[in-house]
Amino acid sequence: MNTQANSFRTQPDERGHFGQYGGRYVAETLMPLILDLEKAYDEAKADPAFHAQFDDLLEHYVGRPSPLYFAERLTEALGGAQIWFKRDELNHTGAHKINNCVGQILLAMRMGKTRIIAETGAGQHGVATATVCARFGLPCTIFMGATDVSRQQPNVFRMKLLGAEVVPVTSGAATLKDAMNEALRHWVAHVHDTFYIIGTAAGPHPYPELVRDFQSVIGKEARAQMLSRTGRLPDLLVAAIGGGSNAIGLFHPFLDDPEVKMLGVEAAGHGLDKEHAASLAGGVPGVLHGNKTYLLQDEDGQITEAHSISAGLDYPGIGPEHAWLKDIGRVDYTSVTDDEALEAFQLLCRTEGIIPALEPSHAIAAVAKKARELPDDAIILANLCGRGDKDIFTVADALGVEM
């Protein structure tokens, strides 16, 4: 057997499938667009000029590479393995989302598209999309569940400052899933001029692949930084999972390093036996939003509402590559409740002087459990994929503090 066949890094296949997951489950109207996008992405991938432009923007506009940071006081406080963070919360706009938006808007312009749409939950992807649209002078419409519009006011205002139109979506439970439905509906009706920037490594092929590739800058940098700082690879990677883009971005460049274990952290909300957003732990495979993957659903295939204190994790599905990595056992997945995430949020504030977003707070909570189980010389590398400015109101509310 050649090494290629043993690689975990050759997915998806030419039909966009990761094992049995992924694919292109879209209405016929969108199918030709998806095929165009695939062709454009294949050409861009082979074009050094595209990579040069992407790298240049990541360096000078986004502020990459992001630091690799040894969290000394957190390590001491937990008493176990060394904890290191990939500091993607220091990116322009405060999260990893911008990496993907830079890549996709370059692709949109290559394809001659003149307007951009996107869905957003917490508003981080909406802000990142509005940002690159302002940077390149393209009009932009962001679909956001009405519930999220009211609980994420600061990000709504940011998007508007950046010149985006924010459309509140009132259908369904008026959260991220409904925003994505509405973005797809809008796209179907504006096929010729509009590019849809999907915010996570999900949706119809080629989105899961291209979002992963753009976000893989996280793992590529981290791998090189870790080797140069410590002379070795980490023992365990940890990342939070909404749709799975920051996690796959960290994991993918390490998938063929057998000594590196990986842990994806889903949102257990009020608990796995109550309302939660852990589609791998509590879901079964199905089809939604253009791909086949694990979904929270009832026995009739009706999609059930997710819940997480973190709006960015509040989604009933997960990117198809994670579904595959779970089934083949290359990555482990666990989940963390709202309460555990809140505790981890406060722990990081006090030990490291870093206010994390609620999404990576889930990863930190899982890190805290793992660190205690591992020896002092083990290295855990977690993705600090967003900063917590956007979440202070939610956290204050959860802690019963009046602001």
Next chain:
Amino acid sequence: MTRLSNAFAKPHPALVCFLTAGDGDTAANLDALVAGGADVIELGMPFTDPMADGPAIQEANLRSLSKGTTTRDVLLIANEFRDRHPDVPLVLMGYANPMIVRGPEWFAAEAKGAGVDGVICVDIPPEEDPELGPALRAQGIDLIRLATPTTDAARLPAVLDGSSGFLYYVSVAGITGMQQAAVDSIEANVSRIKQSTDIPVAVGFGVRTPEQAAEIAKVSDGVVVGSALVELVGKHGEDAPAKILELTSALAEAVHSARG
């Protein structure tokens, strides 16, 4: 001959009418469609995330689901319809997940048992056909595919391959309930499609009035009306059957006499 091919072999274009299962008194509403002269019935399977539907059909889906409609209920509605109307073709229309969640073979067998003639699945394009197509074909159920203004000449053969019953031409790039496309663009697209296939071509999306339906009937094998009927269920509740009968009769007369 199947029930569907009979419907399209009549000496006039076919009127195809859509309602969402479990919305209002579905049995009475379906009977009104038949009494009004509908040639083919499309029964929508409610789904939490109807991504290709506009507000009218979205709301019908939610009304139905909030009453607790299950897949079993939908199949029962179909089965009872078949008992009352042995000759009227019945097509289930919906989204992939409820159709495949218990396995496509389960769904195809149950649909067959309920007397269903065809299935339209919005989000399974030819590229993902193995997910549903083989199971339906094994039961002799027609898989009715959609063609759209974005389906170009290069794609059309793939769409037609494995399609049977009729082809549903979606006249606008958009969601249900939007405005109708210009008739000349519909005519051009339908005649382009008909050069590549012998199966009938029905046209839908945005058709609301008898006048519009007559125009389209002149250039196609059938006309599909959905949102305008579904809105009557939302608006009139228990009194919907009479309103549905009225609109369907007017549509049927317009469609059936369109070619003089």
